[in-house]
Amino acid sequence: MMKVLNVLQGVGQCQDFRDKAVSKSMIYDVVQAGLWASFPREVMNLEFVVVRDKKILAAIAEQCPRQSWLAKVPCIIVIINDSKQAETLYGDSGKLYATQSVGAAMQSMLMRLHDLGLAGYWVRSFNDKAVSRIVKTDKFVEALLVLGYPKKKVSLEEPNIQSEKIMS
Numbered sequence: 001m002m003k004v005l006n007v008l009q010g011v012g013q014c015q016d017f018r019d020k021a022v023s024k025s026m027i028y029d030v031v032q033a034g035l036w037a038s039f040p041r042e043v044m045n046l047e048f049v050v051v052r053d054k055k056i057l058a059a060i061a062e063q064c065p066r067q068s069w070l071a072k073v074p075c076i077i078v079i080i081n082d083s084k085q086a087e088t089l090y091g092d093s094g095k096l097y098a099t100q101s102v103g104a105a106m107q108s109m110l111m112r113l114h115d116l117g118l119a120g121y122w123v124r125s126f127n128d129k130a131v132s133r134i135v136k137t138d139k140f141v142e143a144l145l146v147l148g149y150p151k152k153k154v155s156l157e158e159p160n161i162q163s164e165k166i167m168s
Contacts, residue, residue, distance in 0.1 A: 014119035015069050017148035021052070022075050026116055030147060031077065033112035034105035043089060044106055045098040047080040049135045059134050060144070061125040070123070074148040078135050079105065081142035102142045109145055119150035 031048050038044065051057055052075050060078075061070035076109035083098035090097055090102070108124055113120040131141045 012148045013121050014146075015121055016151045017073055017119070018151050019072075019148075020074065020149045022118065022148055026118065026167040027075060027077070027147070028113050029116060030109050030118075030145075033108040034079075036109045037101060037104035039101045039104075043086045043098070045082050045084075045086050045101060045128040045140065047082060047137075049078040049080065049137070051076045051078060051135065056134060060126075060131055063134070064123055064144075065125055067123065067125070068101065070146065073146045075146070076123075077109070077147065078141055078146040079143040079145060080135075080137055080139045082139045090133075099142065106143055106145060113147055117149070118147055 003035045027050055031050070034046065034048065035044075051060065055075060057076060058071040058077060061068060064070050079102055080097055081102050085094075087094035110120050110122065116161040124144060126141075126144060128141045131144070133139065135141070
């Protein structure tokens, strides 16, 4: 059984993937991990669009500044944040809670990727409106998760945080 800290240490950002398709069942497992994340009062505000078509991947890559390598990845999961229900329940704070659930889902998905022997990359810089048009949604695209088989082992660098800042 893996210890959580060991999994977290293995969840690095990968930009170099093998040219090998990821099975639908593995992608489903990754999305399931995102669905197990914490949501505000059980409000499911996320939608996931799986993109494996090379032309659509290339179109998305064009909307990601200085990240042309994305055109060659095997799969991107587009994470859509439909915060309306959370905003109805919590007012202005609902949008923040919905965004926080995206981060929780992303971390869960990255951990599941590691568990499956895959790697991922959390794309944060992209033209959200253009990506929304590409995947044919009128809702807000909050994040992109690239996934695939890494060419080499991926791990995070040791965080540079002084313990006195954590324990103060």
